Amino acid sequence: MSEERARGGPRQASAIFAATLELLAERGYDGLTIESIASRSGVNKTTIYRWWPAKDAVLAAALVHSDLLAFAMPDTGSLRGDLLALARAITQLLTAEQTAPIVATVLAAAPRRPELAAVARTFFAERLSREQPMFQRAIARGELQTTADPAMIMDLLAGAIWFRILLRDQPVSPDYLSGAVDLVLQGAAAAH
Amino acid sequence: MSEERARGGPRQASAIFAATLELLAERGYDGLTIESIASRSGVNKTTIYRWWPAKDAVLAAALVHSDLLAFAMPDTGSLRGDLLALARAITQLLTAEQTAPIVATVLAAAPRRPELAAVARTFFAERLSREQPMFQRAIARGELQTTADPAMIMDLLAGAIWFRILLRDQPVSPDYLSGAVDLVLQGAAAAH
Amino acid sequence: MSEERARGGPRQASAIFAATLELLAERGYDGLTIESIASRSGVNKTTIYRWWPAKDAVLAAALVHSDLLAFAMPDTGSLRGDLLALARAITQLLTAEQTAPIVATVLAAAPRRPELAAVARTFFAERLSREQPMFQRAIARGELQTTADPAMIMDLLAGAIWFRILLRDQPVSPDYLSGAVDLVLQGAAAAH
Amino acid sequence: MSEERARGGPRQASAIFAATLELLAERGYDGLTIESIASRSGVNKTTIYRWWPAKDAVLAAALVHSDLLAFAMPDTGSLRGDLLALARAITQLLTAEQTAPIVATVLAAAPRRPELAAVARTFFAERLSREQPMFQRAIARGELQTTADPAMIMDLLAGAIWFRILLRDQPVSPDYLSGAVDLVLQGAAAAH
DNA sequence: CGATAAACGAGACGGTACGTCGCGTCTTGGT
DNA sequence: ACCAAGACGCGACGTACCGTCTCGTTTATCG
Numbered sequence: 152m153s154e155e156r157a158r159g160g161p162r163q164a165s166a167i168f169a170a171t172l173e174l175l176a177e178r179g180y181d182g183l184t185i186e187s188i189a190s191r192s193g194v195n196k197t198t199i200y201r202w203w204p205a206k207d208a209v210l211a212a213a214l215v216h217s218d219l220l221a222f223a224m225p226d227t228g229s230l231r232g233d234l235l236a237l238a239r240a241i242t243q244l245l246t247a248e249q250t251a252p253i254v255a256t257v258l259a260a261a262p263r264r265p266e267l268a269a270v271a272r273t274f275f276a277e278r279l280s281r282e283q284p285m286f287q288r289a290i291a292r293g294e295l296q297t298t299a300d301p302a303m304i305m306d307l308l309a310g311a312i313w314f315r316i317l318l319r320d321q322p323v324s325p326d327y328l329s330g331a332v333d334l335v336l337q338g339a340a341a342a343h
Numbered sequence: 344m345s346e347e348r349a350r351g352g353p354r355q356a357s358a359i360f361a362a363t364l365e366l367l368a369e370r371g372y373d374g375l376t377i378e379s380i381a382s383r384s385g386v387n388k389t390t391i392y393r394w395w396p397a398k399d400a401v402l403a404a405a406l407v408h409s410d411l412l413a414f415a416m417p418d419t420g421s422l423r424g425d426l427l428a429l430a431r432a433i434t435q436l437l438t439a440e441q442t443a444p445i446v447a448t449v450l451a452a453a454p455r456r457p458e459l460a461a462v463a464r465t466f467f468a469e470r471l472s473r474e475q476p477m478f479q480r481a482i483a484r485g486e487l488q489t490t491a492d493p494a495m496i497m498d499l500l501a502g503a504i505w506f507r508i509l510l511r512d513q514p515v516s517p518d519y520l521s522g523a524v525d526l527v528l529q530g531a532a533a534a535h
Numbered sequence: 536m537s538e539e540r541a542r543g544g545p546r547q548a549s550a551i552f553a554a555t556l557e558l559l560a561e562r563g564y565d566g567l568t569i570e571s572i573a574s575r576s577g578v579n580k581t582t583i584y585r586w587w588p589a590k591d592a593v594l595a596a597a598l599v600h601s602d603l604l605a606f607a608m609p610d611t612g613s614l615r616g617d618l619l620a621l622a623r624a625i626t627q628l629l630t631a632e633q634t635a636p637i638v639a640t641v642l643a644a645a646p647r648r649p650e651l652a653a654v655a656r657t658f659f660a661e662r663l664s665r666e667q668p669m670f671q672r673a674i675a676r677g678e679l680q681t682t683a684d685p686a687m688i689m690d691l692l693a694g695a696i697w698f699r700i701l702l703r704d705q706p707v708s709p710d711y712l713s714g715a716v717d718l719v720l721q722g723a724a725a726a727h
Numbered sequence: 728m729s730e731e732r733a734r735g736g737p738r739q740a741s742a743i744f745a746a747t748l749e750l751l752a753e754r755g756y757d758g759l760t761i762e763s764i765a766s767r768s769g770v771n772k773t774t775i776y777r778w779w780p781a782k783d784a785v786l787a788a789a790l791v792h793s794d795l796l797a798f799a800m801p802d803t804g805s806l807r808g809d810l811l812a813l814a815r816a817i818t819q820l821l822t823a824e825q826t827a828p829i830v831a832t833v834l835a836a837a838p839r840r841p842e843l844a845a846v847a848r849t850f851f852a853e854r855l856s857r858e859q860p861m862f863q864r865a866i867a868r869g870e871l872q873t874t875a876d877p878a879m880i881m882d883l884l885a886g887a888i889w890f891r892i893l894l895r896d897q898p899v900s901p902d903y904l905s906g907a908v909d910l911v912l913q914g915a916a917a918a919h
Numbered sequence: 920c921g922a923t924a925a926a927c928g929a930g931a932c933g934g935t936a937c938g939t940c941g942c943g944t945c946t947t948g949g950t
Numbered sequence: 951a952c953c954a955a956g957a958c959g960c961g962a963c964g965t966a967c968c969g970t971c972t973c974g975t976t977t978a979t980c981g
Contacts, residue, residue, distance in 0.1 A: 162926075162977090179455060184967060195928045200969065255454040258510060262451045263371040268512065275511045303503070303523060306511070310502030311495070313510070317454045319467045319498070331495055338530025354957075376936060387959045392938065546931075563839040568962060579933045584964065643838045646831040646893045647756060659895045687887070687907060690895070694886030695879070702834060702889070703851045703882070704844065715879060722914025738952085760941060771954045776943065920981100927976070933969095940963075949954085 160212070161202050166192040168213035175210065176249060180256040183210070211266040214257065219250060220274050224281050230289035231336055234308060237282075238328045241309055245316045246323075255317060279305060299339045307335050352404075353394050358384040360405035367402065368444040372452045375402070399458040406449060406459075411442060412466050416473050422481035423528055426500060429474075430520045433501055437508045438515070447509055471497060491531045499527050544596070545586050550576040552597035559594065560636040564644045567594070591650040598641060598651075603634060604658050608665050614673035615720055618692060621666075622712045625693055629700045630707070639701055663689060683723045691719050736788070737778050742768040744789035751786065752825060756832040759786070787842040790833065795826060796850050800857050806865035807912055810884060813858075814904045817885055821892045822899075831893060855881060875915045883911050 161167065170192035174183045185206050189196040203209045214220060222244075225236035244250050261268040279302060286304075289295040311331055315321050353359065362384035367375045377398055381388040395401045406412060414436075417428035436442050453459040471494055478496075481487040503523055507513050545551065554576035559567050569590055573580040587593045598604060606628075609620035628634050645651040663686055670688075673679040695715055699705050737743065746768035751759045761782050765772040779785045790796060798820075801812035820826050837844040855878060862880075865871040887907055891897050 181455075185969085186967060195930090196969090197929085197971090198927060201926075205969090259451045259453075259455050262447050262509060263373065271510055272512050300522065302513075303519065303526065306503040306507050307499045307523060307526065310504070310506030311498040312502070313506055314502030315498050318450060318463050318505070320460060320464045321494075327495065330492065331499065334495065334499065334530035334533075335526070336530070337533035338526035338528070341526075341529035341533070377938085378936060388937095389939090389960080390958060393957075397938090565839065569964085570962060580963095581934075581965090582932060585931075589964095639838050642894060643835045645835075647835050652896060655894050656896045684906065686897075687903065687910065690887040690891050691883045691907065691911070694888070694890030695882040696886070697894070698886030698889055699882050701838060702847055704848050705878075711879065714876065715883060718879065718883065718914035718917075719910070720914070721917035722910035722912070725910075725913035725917070761943085762941065771956090772943090773945090773955085774953060777953085781943090922979100922981085924979090925977085927974105929973090929975100930971100932971075935966105935968080937966075938964100940961105942960080942962105943958105944960105945956100945958075947955085947957105950952085 161194070161198050163192060163194050163198075164202075164212075164216070167194055167199065167209065168216045171209055171213040172217060172219070172253065175256060176252050179252060180260060185209070205266075207260060207264040207266045210257070211270045214253075214270055219253060220270075222278070224285065226285070226288070230285070230292070230294040231332060233285050233289075234304075234332045234336065235329060237305075238308055238312060238332055241312050242316070242323050242328065245312065258317075295339060304335055304339055308332065353386070353390050355384060355386050355390075356404075356408070359386055359391065359401065360408045363401055363405040364409060364411070364445055367448055368441070371444070372448045377401070397458075399452075399456045402449070403458040403462045406445075406462055411436075411445060412462075414470070416477060418477070418480070422477070422484070422486040423524060425477050425481075426496075426524045426528065427521060429497075430500055430504060430524055431517075433504050434508070434515050434520065437504065450505070451509065487531060496527055496531055500524065545578070545582050547576060547578050547582075548586075548596075548600070551578055551583060551593065552600045555593055555597040556601060556603070556637055559640055560633070563636070564640045569593070589650075591644075591648045594641070595650040595654045598637075598654055603628075603637060604654075606662070608669060610669070610672070614669070614676070614678040615716060617669050617673070618688075618716045618720065619713060621689075622692055622696060622716055623709075625696050626700070626707050626712065629696065642697070643701065679723060688719055688723055692716065737770070737774050739768060739770050739774075740778075740788075740792070743770055743775065743785065744792045747785055747789040748793060748795070748829065751832060752828055755828060756836060761785070781842075783836065783840040783842045786833070787846045790829075790846055795829060796846075798854070800861060802861070802864070806861070806868070806870040807908060809861050809865070810880075810908045810912065811905060813881075814884055814888060814908055817888050818892070818899050818904065821888065834893075871915060880911055880915055884908065 167188060170188050171183065174187050174191060178187075183206060185199055186196055188194075188206070188209065189199055199209060203212065222240055225233045225240075227233050227236060244254055257267050258271065261271045282301060282305060286295060286299070286301040290297060290299075308331060312323055312328075315323055315327075359380060362380050363375065366379050366383060370379075375398060377391055378388055380386075380398070380401065381391055391401060395404065414432055417425045417432075419425050419428060436446050449459055450463065453463045474493060474497060478487060478491070478493040482489055482491075500523060504515055504520075507515055507519075551572060554572050555567065558571050558575060562571075567590060569583055570580055572578075572590070572593065573583055583593060587596065606624055609617045609624075611617050611620060628638050641651055642655065645655045666685060666689060670679060670683070670685040674681055674683075692715060696707055696712075699707055699711075743764060746764050747759065750763050750767060754763075759782060761775055762772055764770075764782070764785065765775055775785060779788065798816055801809045801816075803809050803812060820830055833843050834847065837847045858877060858881060862871060862875070862877040866873055866875075884907060888899055888904075891899055891903075
């Protein structure tokens, strides 16, 4: 029952994925070439093409296979604490030296790259679904109205962080984060 | 005293810029090549390289030169109306057939491309400064507290729209927009 | 055991060589470009660069591969006859419609082009060594002194023809050839 | 009566010619570009094109204008001495550091470059005519038969040297030169 | 255990685009 | 009238990866 190789991948899939993410971090999306992945992972170019149609697909597979997209769902006892923890995790993802280039790259390529777009979409959808319990706990605690829209709350919070870091290129301070969380929470608390 | 050509650009700059944006919309960022710009604009490749070092620079110049980044600052009489108008304009920009491919592609590519990042940064900074009167009017009307942070409000609103359309790939309905505006406004209205 | 392709050359080497010599004859040395060779031979430019670093190398290989540099060593029974045959062959090479443009161009370019110079040097060295039997037969027949220097004799004879055709641009008549052969032979016959 | 500028040339012709020959010696024929001549001579590219159609023409004019092609006709008192002096001068021209690259270059380009070919042809023709007195003196002294062909003698001698240096890439020793002169002289002396 | 099919290594190839160089033409403006 | 300055179209350069394609050589699974 050697499960070492999943269906639909080459024998050295792990080496390929590792090389892919290394190179992506080192040289950026454009510096990431199939040939460099092949060379770095000690695999022949043909082998990669046998399994994936293009470098985006390799990258998508590498991301899914990696734990870069994994994140712990917080449970601090209060919605404010949970949202703050999430906001900090997002900020971390977008600024940490190892993850920032990868995440920026994937999002940049996503709009025109179905594979990467699918990864992003799936990631965010799954994330939202995993956030549901957090909001249900908050409702149970009376911290949130039943009518509140968790997706919108996360859009506002996560969007502000993404927007500020990637597009406005402005720092995201702890104060900014707590201010944004407060604003959104108070806004959601107000009756419709 | 024909001042027809600004300093630092080729004679057919306009044709080059037009071709650049057309091709960007048609083929996406990676499909946009210097040779295709040259061919489409009826200009020689060499001429483009004489003036810009890389395609990002051409693209940045084309964006600055275009009116895509122009936008009217609303003045509806209420902050809610103004923010809603802005939110609609942003949504429009990101979804309209002519602008969406260009804007989405540029914004997506910006984090990895210094020139494009600079354009985005400048654009958003200028935009924010032009939004100041809108917030000052709201404060004068008593719709907003003096302590409110306009930048954060715009980050939340614009970020949510951008995030939802480009990353989560979800529709942005009029109800969603007004809901988001309300949430943010009520959140900002609550005391700190 | 198909030995069809010699080591160190592309699969369509012959087509490339043929195109190279054709184009050299048609357009001269400077008009001979890698791109034109690629186009004419139906091979991609990249393929040529994969195997040769520059056009001189292609040209050198084409020359070596061709039979332009092949020549039959005469054996007419007398040194005078042999030298006359050689002189005629050289003249022919430098004036015949098919060979003249190629040979003249190559010889002219040789001094400035290491690869071509090497081809010329090798060719003339090999040629001289193949001429040795001719001179030995002449010595055996008593037509030539043992002290005579075959290399000098050939330098004088070949040099005169080459000089006259390529540099002085003057015709080389049969009378001129036999006159030159006679002069050299009689000079060589005289005691030192 | 300022004759400083000949008809059909720009004001800075001398600077252009000097730059041309310098660059030719420094960088070879291919490294000699119109743009580099213009830059070195402090003249605009346009000016050069106004007067000469291509770099060959500039080079031809520069050579004619220079004294590189000048040579003194020897008069040593004997034909053998005169020929030896000529042979040494030719060898010098082909091997001296300053002249060798220029001469090799011109001859290399000549076959396909009418301007340069004309320069070469003119040079050799004029040279031969200036050699006539040398042969007439020899005939007057009884060193040479009336029937001897001076052109052929010079073809053999000069051709051997050119051939040996440029094509066979072999050294030309003093012994070689005197041997060649002796051989040719004795051959010419023998009756037809 | 040995056949056989999948996976792989090696690398030549056609192709697109890159960014650069020098050519020769042209226009403009200044002596 | 001549020239400096320099933009321009053009052709070729040599390079980098792309994705495709044989062609043998492992592997590893199964009869």
